[in-house]
Structure formats: C-alpha cells, structure tokens
Amino acid sequence: MDYEQAQEMFLTSHLAARSGERLGRLKRGYGHAEKLFLQNVWWPLRGDFVHLHPEYEVLDWRGRSYFADFAYLPGAVKLLFEIKGYAAHVRDMDRQKYSHELNRETFLYGMGYQVLSFAYDDVEQRPELCITLLKLALSRHQTISLPEGRMGLLEKEIMRFVVGQGGRVRPKTVADFFALDSRRARTLLSELSVKGWLVPVKKGEGIRNVEYALGREIFYYWD
Structure with missing residues (x-):
C-alpha cells in the first residue's frame, strides 16, 4: 500500500469513528501542515499510521478542550505532536497566549503526556532533520x-x-x-x-x- 492510499484510509477511519465537535475539529483542523508532516516525516520513518490519532482531544488545566495535531498512543506511551508555524505560534502570539501554551504543556506533562513540537519550515524544507529527531525521541520508548x-x-x-x-x-x-x-x-x-x-x-x-x-x-x- 502506498502513502496516498494509507493516508486516505487513516483519515476515513478516524472520521467514521467521531461525532459532534470532535468530528468537526478533525474536518477543520486536519490541513496542509498535518498532511505534510505525515508525508514528509511520519510515513518515511514508520511506514504506517498505527496508534496515531489526528486532532486528538485532551483537557487543559482549566478543563477546556485542547486538540493536539497528532497523538501517538501505543499503550502506556502518550506522545502529542504539534506542527507550529512561525506566524501563529511566535509572531502573532501575545503574552497571555504564550503563558497559556507553557502552562498547558506543563499540565499535560503532569498528566503523563509529552509534547513534541516541530517547526512547519523544518517539516516542509528539512524533513530529514525532523525524522532524525523523531526517531531519537521514539527510541526512548522502544524495548x-x-x-x-x-x-x-x-x-x-x-x-x-x-x-x-x-x-x-x-x-x-x-x-x-x-x-x-x-x-x-x-x-x-x-x-x-x-x-x-x-x-x-x-x-x-x-x-x-x-x-x-x-x-x-x-x-x-x-x-
């Protein structure tokens, strides 16, 4: 099975399993950056989408829903992946948003999640660097x-x-x-x-x- 077929099956299966806001968020949030991460980084490294969940919902310390770009959940391991563009996450971020982001990541760590962030520019232009870093991160959870x-x-x-x-x-x-x-x-x-x-x-x-x-x-x- 090639990437295009696998990616379409991956998305279709998650769309079929969701309803309400979780379904709406997947339709709205699964966009160009997420697809680029799968095509340039995840698929070349893993060759499948097993245990991977797009637009994964977790609650932050305020009890509000937060949707990570992807969650990788093979049992006890709980990894969240974020693909961050410069404009949304740096240039256009004010002090309050910055504080919320740091507090959320610390809270998630306390809840057993680890957040791994990748710059959109690296995913697009330097995917081999992202693959190397992701492989190193995943190796900590291999036995x-x-x-x-x-x-x-x-x-x-x-x-x-x-x-x-x-x-x-x-x-x-x-x-x-x-x-x-x-x-x-x-x-x-x-x-x-x-x-x-x-x-x-x-x-x-x-x-x-x-x-x-x-x-x-x-x-x-x-x-």
Whole structure:
C-alpha cells in the first residue's frame, strides 16, 4: 500500500469513528501542515499510521478542550505532536497566549503526556532533520524483544546502545564507546546482523562505509 492510499484510509477511519465537535475539529483542523508532516516525516520513518490519532482531544488545566495535531498512543506511551508555524505560534502570539501554551504543556506533562513540537519550515524544507529527531525521541520508548538462544553481555549492551542512538550506528561509534578496536566492533555488528538483530546499511563502497540499523521486526512499542 502506498502513502496516498494509507493516508486516505487513516483519515476515513478516524472520521467514521467521531461525532459532534470532535468530528468537526478533525474536518477543520486536519490541513496542509498535518498532511505534510505525515508525508514528509511520519510515513518515511514508520511506514504506517498505527496508534496515531489526528486532532486528538485532551483537557487543559482549566478543563477546556485542547486538540493536539497528532497523538501517538501505543499503550502506556502518550506522545502529542504539534506542527507550529512561525506566524501563529511566535509572531502573532501575545503574552497571555504564550503563558497559556507553557502552562498547558506543563499540565499535560503532569498528566503523563509529552509534547513534541516541530517547526512547519523544518517539516516542509528539512524533513530529514525532523525524522532524525523523531526517531531519537521514539527510541526512548522502544524495548527490544528477547533473542532466541543466548546473547553475550557485550552484544546486549551494544543493542541497548544502538537503541539509545536512535536505531542506527557506525562501527567506529561502537568501537569508540566500548573501547574496542575497529575490527572487533565490525565483527560484533556483523554477527548481530547475521542473527537478525541489525541490518547493514551501505553508505558507499568498502567495509568502512557501512552503518547498522535496528531490524524493524526485532523491536516493538509497549503494549
């Protein structure tokens, strides 16, 4: 399924599940910036819209409805995404609106939500930066499934390190962090790749131009 089909199914399913003001807000609020975020950032990173909710309603500290651009809710994890344009969120914001925004984000944090904000200009012009930052943020909520058979202590530590690095590392980075010689680091990463934990990603020619990324099938989000 390509992006256009998946995005249309995503929106249609949420429209069908809503009524009243929540439905009206989705029709009004799901606009160009939100679609651009899905197309340029979320879809290239995730390849699906599982656990993602557009125009998600939460109450602020005053008991008033607030609609986040997106909520990502895979079980215990509660992330809210905002795509912020310069005009609405900086140039045209007065002191009271600024105070309300800060108070709302602090309140939401206290309620178990984390708000991640992306500049519209970055989503439009520098999506690769947004993807990198989002991948790093999501990696904090990933946990690795247990391997089949035994895994060495150093291999486990390397996998934890890969997750902490946003899911991708170079052999030199591993060698430097664990004080290993470069050949040993490459061997360990290659063995983890053979086991299916990592996937080699070519960045050029030769063994020195290889990165290793988490195999998508070996990690999951908390249910």
